[in-house]
Amino acid sequence: MTTNPSAMRSLRVLVADDNPLNLRLAARLLRDMGHSGVLVTDGHKTLEALQAQRFDVVLLDVTMPGMDGIEALALLRQREAGLRHTPVIMVTAYDMPEDRRRLLEAGADGYVAKPLDGQRLAAELARVVK
Template sequence: MGELQILLAEDNKLNQLMIRKVVEDFGFALDIVETGREAVDKLAKQHYDLILMDVHMPEMDGYTATKYIRENMGKKSNIPIIVVTSPSDRKEHIQSLLLGANTFISKPIDPEELFTEITTLVIKNTVWN
């Protein structure tokens, strides 16, 4: 599969550090932005294999960024997006999927679950596109 390029949109510094550790331990490359707007801008300029998208961020939240990517990014609109949410908010999970996220995982991140979701989505995206 090679080194995957992953974009993390997350404004919480502690969550950034924890997710960076997990993702880099997998051998994947990670770029971090702190708003949905920065995620959209970064995706427009660079190639990524997958986005990890927090829901609650300043400037542009994860819902809006996901919807924007799906509707306005041309060939990049089909990039796999995993929304990272609080564990108990089913409404967030459902809303994320309705706006175009492929799946969601709950914080705190379970490394095995994250690895499985990333690799499954990237393989599916490669096969279907």
């Protein structure tokens, strides 16, 4: 059975990326899919936003200054131990099988490669958000 991404409910998405162009692209793609996005620029702001608000899913860039996505993901998973699980889709320019495996082993629920593509993003959102 194939999931139809366009039939998905509207999601609140936290988007973390240090590149303003990537943030704008993600925001536009999410808006076009009927989702709302909150944009942050590093791992510290990601964790602050997750502590202050509830999100259906997080799009988390792997490489950011200060605190990168892998470190932010590890801290998120520690914080939520025994609590509500927040799906995290890692976003990276590196698209090799070993990169995907490493991110999933680190606790990510999904993975999309840059540059973001609307169809791939919609399919991954539908896959990880149940």
